Amino acid sequence: MENWSLDTLAIRMGYERTHEQENSEAIFPTSSFVYRSAQEAAQRFSGEAPGNVYSRFTNPTVRTFENKLAVLEGGEACVATASGMSAILACCMGLLKAGDHLLSSSSIFGTTKVLFTKYLANFGIEVSFVAQTDQQAWSAAIQPNTKMLFLETPSNPLTEVADIGFLAGLAKQHQALLVVDNCFCTPILQRPIALGADIVIHSATKFLDGQGRCLGGAVVGSHEAVGEAVRGVIRTAGPSMSPFNAWVFLKGLETLSLRMKAHSAAAQSLAEWLSEHPAVEQVFYPGLTSHPQHELAMRQQSGGGGLLSFRVKGDQAAAWSVIDATQFLSITANLGDVKTSITHPATTTHCRVEPAQRIATGITDNLVRISVGLEDLEDIKADLSRGLDALLAK
Numbered sequence: 001m002e003n004w005s006l007d008t009l010a011i012r013m014g015y016e017r018t019h020e021q022e023n024s025e026a027i028f029p030t031s032s033f034v035y036r037s038a039q040e041a042a043q044r045f046s047g048e049a050p051g052n053v054y055s056r057f058t059n060p061t062v063r064t065f066e067n068k069l070a071v072l073e074g075g076e077a078c079v080a081t082a083s084g085m086s087a088i089l090a091c092c093m094g095l096l097k098a099g100d101h102l103l104s105s106s107s108i109f110g111t112t113k114v115l116f117t118k119y120l121a122n123f124g125i126e127v128s129f130v131a132q133t134d135q136q137a138w139s140a141a142i143q144p145n146t147k148m149l150f151l152e153t154p155s156n157p158l159t160e161v162a163d164i165g166f167l168a169g170l171a172k173q174h175q176a177l178l179v180v181d182n183c184f185c186t187p188i189l190q191r192p193i194a195l196g197a198d199i200v201i202h203s204a205t206k207f208l209d210g211q212g213r214c215l216g217g218a219v220v221g222s223h224e225a226v227g228e229a230v231r232g233v234i235r236t237a238g239p240s241m242s243p244f245n246a247w248v249f250l251k252g253l254e255t256l257s258l259r260m261k262a263h264s265a266a267a268q269s270l271a272e273w274l275s276e277h278p279a280v281e282q283v284f285y286p287g288l289t290s291h292p293q294h295e296l297a298m299r300q301q302s303g304g305g306g307l308l309s310f311r312v313k314g315d316q317a318a319a320w321s322v323i324d325a326t327q328f329l330s331i332t333a334n335l336g337d338v339k340t341s342i343t344h345p346a347t348t349t350h351c352r353v354e355p356a357q358r359i360a361t362g363i364t365d366n367l368v369r370i371s372v373g374l375e376d377l378e379d380i381k382a383d384l385s386r387g388l389d390a391l392l393a394k
């Protein structure tokens with residue numbers, strides 16, 4: 001197994017067949033487990049003996065998913081959660097305490113921002129935000145009590161790519177943890193732990209699933225931080241992944257590599273096509289609009305991912321008209337699906353961010369986000385052309 005590539009690991013690693021000798025992984029939809037004696041139960045609950053205890057924190061199907069994702073991300077441990085947001089919550093609850101400072105990129109998913117500002121602040125965690133790609137701002141915003149640096153890269157929805165290596169160095173210098181939400185790239189395109197990050201977060205709902213079926217999340221990192229601290233939160237607070245969802249994500253991992261390469265190639269072509277369209281003001285896709293070395297390196301190595309966004313020439317009505325003119329693209333607030341989705345971030349994914357802050361971070365009313373799926377690219381372009389061409393006729 002040591003020499004297997006990520007493609008083989010994603011399909012083959014980490015599963016011991018039951019006595020039925022099944023080829024596809026079994027699902028264990030059980031809430032609890034039965035012991036041969038009271039003593040065995042006590043040993044399992046105290047951790048003295050290994051094995052399943054209760055599906056809130058130990059389930060064989062969920063464990064298979066966790067073990068596989070840990071290896072793919074290069075972490076020692078993985079804890080699966082009920083959603084991407086509960087992965088972020090468990091990570092913060094397990095690794096921060098009142099009085100600590102969390103330094104976050106300002107280019108994060110709107111709901112993550114609400115979690116940090118509205119809820120973590122209530123528990124005495126200090127939060128501040130810096131521009132994703134401004135290295136001087138990250139350095140200047142470090143405080144004596146900074147315990148965690150947090151970002152999504154590429155960011156949602158402007159696909160800003162941060163230099164993980166630089167931020168990892170900064171975090172280490174100040175004994176803080178670097179947490180990277182890797183849900184846009186997945187380990188197929190980017191492995192933050194190999195670049196120096198301490199923790200990787202996933203919304204498994206996105207590309208890990210790949211077909212928009214289930215909610216789930218994951219935290220990957222060291223035994224101490226994730227295997228102990230974050231798992232302790234999940235065991236106690238209970239935002240756990242269900243066995244059925246874990247099974248769906250296991251199936252998703254089997255095709256992840258193929259899908260990510262196809263999503264990336266399609267998104268890159270679509271970004272280039274959009275940037276030539278006269279009704280489009282600006283396109284955001286890694287390496288397309290700016291060329292810092294780490295951004296180009298990421299794209300050349302593996303592709304820039306399946307997500308892009310663009311500003312139409314006009315206002316919110318113009319953006320909505322492009323969205324509404326599509327016939328098969330899914331108007332939805334999700335991403336990472338084989339079905340292309342189209343989203344108006346200002347009024348959906350980032351609607352709870354205070355307007356001035358939203359606009360300051362580039363989520364303007366004329367911005368449209370696309371998660372490029374695996375339909376024929378010419379069909380996707382034709383669906384988008386309808387609304388874009390109509391804008392020119394006005």
Ligand SMILES: N[C@@H](CCOC(=O)CCC(=O)O)C(=O)O
Nearest residue numbers: 109111156333334335348349350
């Ligand atoms: N991160 C995803 C999920 C979008 O989900 C929502 O926008 C739900 C709204 C909310 O959390 O309040 C994406 O960016 O599409």
